Amino acid sequence: MTSNKIKVFAPASIANVSCGFDIFGFALPDLGDYVEVWFNESGKLVIESITGADGLPTKPELNVTTVAAQALLEAVGEKRGVSFNIQKTVKPGSGLGSSSSAAVAGAFAVNELLGNPFTLRELLPFAGVGEQLASNQLHFDNVAPSLFGGFSVVRSNEEMDVLSISYPKDLWVVAAHPQVEIKTKQAKRMLGRTMPISNAVIQWGNVAGLVLALTSNDYDLLGRSMVDMLAEPKRSKLIPHYDKAKDATLAAGAIGTNIAGSGPTIFSFCKGEASANKVMSAYKKVYGLSNLEVNYYKSKINPEGAKRIK
Numbered sequence: 001m002t003s004n005k006i007k008v009f010a011p012a013s014i015a016n017v018s019c020g021f022d023i024f025g026f027a028l029p030d031l032g033d034y035v036e037v038w039f040n041e042s043g044k045l046v047i048e049s050i051t052g053a054d055g056l057p058t059k060p061e062l063n064v065t066t067v068a069a070q071a072l073l074e075a076v077g078e079k080r081g082v083s084f085n086i087q088k089t090v091k092p093g094s095g096l097g098s099s100s101s102a103a104v105a106g107a108f109a110v111n112e113l114l115g116n117p118f119t120l121r122e123l124l125p126f127a128g129v130g131e132q133l134a135s136n137q138l139h140f141d142n143v144a145p146s147l148f149g150g151f152s153v154v155r156s157n158e159e160m161d162v163l164s165i166s167y168p169k170d171l172w173v174v175a176a177h178p179q180v181e182i183k184t185k186q187a188k189r190m191l192g193r194t195m196p197i198s199n200a201v202i203q204w205g206n207v208a209g210l211v212l213a214l215t216s217n218d219y220d221l222l223g224r225s226m227v228d229m230l231a232e233p234k235r236s237k238l239i240p241h242y243d244k245a246k247d248a249t250l251a252a253g254a255i256g257t258n259i260a261g262s263g264p265t266i267f268s269f270c271k272g273e274a275s276a277n278k279v280m281s282a283y284k285k286v287y288g289l290s291n292l293e294v295n296y297y298k299s300k301i302n303p304e305g306a307k308r309i310k
């Protein structure tokens with residue numbers, strides 16, 4: 001006998017948002033992970049199918065979705081087995097929070113299956129277990145927006161103190177995803193372990209500026225604050241045509257352009273859809289001259305986080 005199937009969606013996201021390494025992130029619409037779950041009689045977790053991405057682990061103890069789900073099932077002492085269909089519309093290694101949407105979808109799906117023993121906020125540690133498997137570090141800058149939607153500020157990863165902040169209604173996001181893969185683990189290692197105090201002072205000034213800019217709809221301040229002294233100088237070298245794309249999009253009117261998460265996706269903030277269209281054209285002009293395959297996205301920030309769809 002099998003139980004009813006439940007299907008959920010957890011959105012992709014863009015983390016760091018320039019100066020907010022490991023602490024800022026926002027959700028995107030449409031892209032993300034769909035996970036379908038149902039009880040089985042084996043007493044084990046079983047991955048029945050994975051579509052939309054190649055090479056992901058099919059062993060439940062190695063897969064981010066099932067590892068997050070397992071953490072929740074263990075916490076409630078659930079002994080029944082659960083089967084999973086995993087459908088991805090965001091590629092691993094894209095910079096669009098694929099491991100986080102996978103982890104959030106896994107935890108959210110089994111919580112629904114069990115009749116919601118945990119609140120949304122209480123799902124954070126379970127999704128964090130999945131994220132940690134993918135990136136070797138516990139950080140919630142992609143997990144939080146995938147779970148809650150909107151724009152998240154992680155005041156403390158250790159304390160799982162996550163806040164949601166407001167952002168301008170007319171803020172658009174344009175992104176270009178050159179089809180090369182950058183592993184978060186590798187991108188984290190290249191940052192080193194320390195930062196000069198002079199750079200840290202610039203960084204936290206911009207962090208404060210960016211939060212104020214978003215919550216007070218100050219686009220000028222937002223542009224001035226989108227400066228990253230930590231990750232961009234090193235990681236941008238891994239991204240084909242990064243400097244050209246940044247220059248071209250700023251010249252086309254983008255408020256700011258930076259790396260999505262650990263890359264290779266590049267994103268820009270724009271004021272209004274007309275500006276977003278111009279910035280999209282600028283990306284296409286730069287990458288059109290290359291031999292690279294590039295996917296483009298344009299949207300507003302997604303106000304919705306993980307949700308049940310069936």
Ligand code: HSE
Binds near residue numbers: 022023188262
């Ligand atoms: N904050 C993370 C990083 C995002 O930049 O490494 C990618 O998981």
